[in-house]
Amino acid sequence: MNLDADRLKKLYHDMLLIRRFEERLSDLFLKGEVAGTCHLCIGQEAVPVGVASVLRDGDWMNGTHRGHGHFLAKGGDPRLMMAEIFGRETGYAKGRGGSQHMACFDVGFLGSNGITGGGLPIATGAALALKQRKIPNVVVGMMGDGAANQGVFHECLNLAAIWKLPVVYVCENNLYAMSTPFQESCAVSKLSDRVRGFGLGVETVDGNDVLAVAEAAGRAVEWARSGGGPAFLECMTYRFCGHSRSDQCLYRTRDEETAWKARCPIELLRGVLLDKRAATESELDAIAETAAKEVKEAEDFARSSPLADVARLTEGVFE
Amino acid sequence: MNLDADRLKKLYHDMLLIRRFEERLSDLFLKGEVAGTCHLCIGQEAVPVGVASVLRDGDWMNGTHRGHGHFLAKGGDPRLMMAEIFGRETGYAKGRGGSQHMACFDVGFLGSNGITGGGLPIATGAALALKQRKIPNVVVGMMGDGAANQGVFHECLNLAAIWKLPVVYVCENNLYAMSTPFQESCAVSKLSDRVRGFGLGVETVDGNDVLAVAEAAGRAVEWARSGGGPAFLECMTYRFCGHSRSDQCLYRTRDEETAWKARCPIELLRGVLLDKRAATESELDAIAETAAKEVKEAEDFARSSPLADVARLTEGVFE
């Protein structure tokens, strides 16, 4: 077994962990065991996992509203995440942030964010901080195709470009922002064409092919790391699930869904692993079991944790 | 004398009216006869005059903070404008708006605007209104190169492009936003390159050549009028004066200023008029005198008008 196989298996595991984590969440929300709403990234796992795989210690990432995958890929602890979503005192933010607002500086995760596009200036500012401190690290700013229509995104592109900041904007173009088709919210066929005009290096890639994502992300990250300035990576992908709990996906066809589901990023990688004989079926099944077990542990941890502490309701606004 | 000569002489007059109006304002502000601050467009007159010259009845324009030229070119009454700047009851807004906030719907002027870039969504929305009413008119949204860095500008570009709105964004790229050189605030060498990526028709033109401006604006306006959607016109120009009253222009060289002043848009057009024998020296001098007289009358009107009426201070917030 070579290193490459290890790497592929890790990618496989990481995608599966996200998948299992969210499948479970989906159940829990539907059953009403967890309150509020949440956005699942089932089908899009290749993007965060591929991108995170090329990051080094000291690199940062932020997450969107659809951020569980981003956080898990960057090293978030599924137990603390699950506890947060369950509103427990042991959660990443003691139950205050919930599904859309979690951060962990120890693993380089700046935070997921409930405001579409709102995390992009934060990522850009983090890159400015790295540059000021002359640290050879980069920041990845995650976003969706919908976020690309926020004004502040463009302000950030320009700021990052003129200051040559070590930031890579990674867009999960899953063809929809909630129910709005990408093609109806953008007059050009690729976001990378729009972004190029700001002076960034850009690329559009198959976002369901984790290896293609990793390769392109590797180029973008090295460009940013080596002082070339910001880059933009558009990953074409698809969410298999609805936008949020209540979505019935009336705005897209079952055919389109089927076609994309046939290109499941996890199955695609499984195919590669088997093709290359980098792993056996049973090895891969074992990985899947590990992932399932981690999710089970996370849920047990969450359930056995105390609810958020009402006595401390007003604490923590200020340091 | 042919029609063409009449047209050229009108352009000449309109530019001179702006020039004289603002030269007088400059004096008045320096002498402290008028309070507050104001932004003069001396040196940039070719842009509003060239653009306005291709507009028809029922077309609209908005103005920036540097908006006297926009308003005068669109048909603003110098007397009411001067009265507004003098804070008189007879001013366009009874003294409430001042130099940066004047509008007149009767001449199709949506309003100048103290917020850099803030008028662009207004212009875009006005274009939406025209489109909804199926009226074959257009809106011109004026802006500076600095405004091009506002997020909302990009949101507007995208909205106008996907909705194919009859709006033409005209950027007076005078190489500086206050003291900030264009090249330091934008990573690409032309704004039109950035805007192209949003799916608009774009062009960059010599903004000191009123005929070139008129020609390019004519193309853009006809494109928008005929349902082609939005267009973007970047006019390269230069303000001969400081940004505002107190500016000493330390951020640019005297050489650069001299070079641009040698390309005064008014002198350039005068040259054309004489070359083409479209007018005689004395005819042109007479036009200049007319312009000076209009400004004098405007000032007299303002001075002889009553101050804004304090008794009505709180009126007019709501209809």
Added chain:
Amino acid sequence: MTRILSTSEAIREALTGEMERDERVFLMGEDIGLYGGAFGVTRGMQDKFGPERVVETPISEAGFVGVAVGASLMGRRPVVEIMFSDFILLAMDQLVNHAAKFRYVYGEKSTVPLVVRAVGGAGRAYGPTHSQAVEAYFVHTPGIKVVAPSTPADAKGLLLAAIREPNPVIFIENRVLYPQKGEVPEGAEAIPLGKAATVRAGKDVTIVGYSRMVHESLAAAEALSTEGIEAEVIDLRTLSPMDSPHVMESVKRTGRAVLVEEGPRTCGVMAELAARIAEEAIDYLDGPVTRVTMPDIPVPCSPVLEQAALPSRKSIAEAARRLCG
């Protein structure tokens, strides 16, 4: 004639009616077409009126709110939906520096007949960026009216008034109330802006609220009644201009005021009302003015925290009891 409708239905009826009556009225917002908006309020309307009058927008809050301001200046009557009122903060410049100022600043032709429907309301564990109250920002802003109905009938009548109003209006909806049902008149009669309503008569204490807090206040009043305390409950309905004379009349009678607000306390809507009482009615007070509000914290996501943060019938009754005790 009235029927029983939910708040969402009542709002949809107002929107539909005005769009039928006035071709200048159009809707704008994210996912308001096929999806019907995040909470289904405009469901079916794009089918009925077409995409030109139910205009779906990209996620560009500053841009499309500004576009609506521009269109309204030109005589259109846009009704914009902000999916979660928290996102209105992205459009603050367009609302405060532009829409709110234009008529005063440009003159009387520059009216802005704009309605922004901002969907607020905590209590559903949507977390800090999807639950906060934003109304006080606009109540503080000269040149913008703010409305916040509590019942289906008021939602319809006040929305009709807001759409017909020649000035910008922020119309605060509370999503927790969307499914709540009530009698709604069939006609198209507007309820004038700027008028509070006494929704329960009482002599011992005046409880003032708006939007969902009216219901909590009424429930508190019921509980108090069993203890012999008769609370008068006033629904502000319009927050700006604020019908403080209506409140003053009641407070002068009862001598006690409990002011309830779902949003954070400091400089909130009820701060203003408390200030006006302190200016106009202190001689009539038998006890301190009492506010019952969310504490000055972001809205936490966890249901137990969120519920603890929100004013409730219990905390309102408790405050009234203390005041009357």
Added chain:
Amino acid sequence: MTRILSTSEAIREALTGEMERDERVFLMGEDIGLYGGAFGVTRGMQDKFGPERVVETPISEAGFVGVAVGASLMGRRPVVEIMFSDFILLAMDQLVNHAAKFRYVYGEKSTVPLVVRAVGGAGRAYGPTHSQAVEAYFVHTPGIKVVAPSTPADAKGLLLAAIREPNPVIFIENRVLYPQKGEVPEGAEAIPLGKAATVRAGKDVTIVGYSRMVHESLAAAEALSTEGIEAEVIDLRTLSPMDSPHVMESVKRTGRAVLVEEGPRTCGVMAELAARIAEEAIDYLDGPVTRVTMPDIPVPCSPVLEQAALPSRKSIAEAARRLCG
């Protein structure tokens, strides 16, 4: 040791001192380098510290404020200048939905040691988009502190504290005060946030103001004194958290409160203070709480209108006189 400095000089001294002391501190804003900012406050600082620490930005208020939030999360200490405080409305989302919420929402490592210097102040005929008061928006926002000094010494001491503060601070400067001079200590001692100051002792009425209105209040107090009315004048200095206990102590003594604010009245800063008085001190009042504020209008450009709109020593004295009469 103290020297006489103008307010701008005092602010520059605080900025310079902190930048020398702490390499994490940097400045950000439009035209703050060579130009020194629209009012020259940072003049010469880019020469001294270089463009990496005095970072000039394009006109992208939302973007660069957000960038500063991100940098501060990472332990930098950005001090952002907003050229005219009106423009901060473009950055509301980044400030309210992000900076103000992060620590509560993400946990205690996510602190935002950010200072936003917002240059406000009416009275110079700059017109409606260059003169309005924005502080109340932030006083209403949980998770952000708001400071508004009135003297050069306070400007320096409070700015030092704001920069050292681990939480986001909106630092309201009044450009009309920039040239005003006063004694300023040489050292680098911070004045703690959250503490009001009694700037004139008196027994008959308490006048509370902040920023430029403190000077108008003091002038009013002098005038009143000649009529035998001794006003106590309190400078709030920090608006959030608001030192209402300090005010309460005084109001309970004098029995009269005149609250002065340059911004619009409804839901303003003084609405909150009036509300707290109504909650905590009504038993001590000898007359209604009285606010003296700008009416609820945009700030008009014409000098006569603007002056008529602004509270002045005259209108403050008049209010106090009425209250004491």
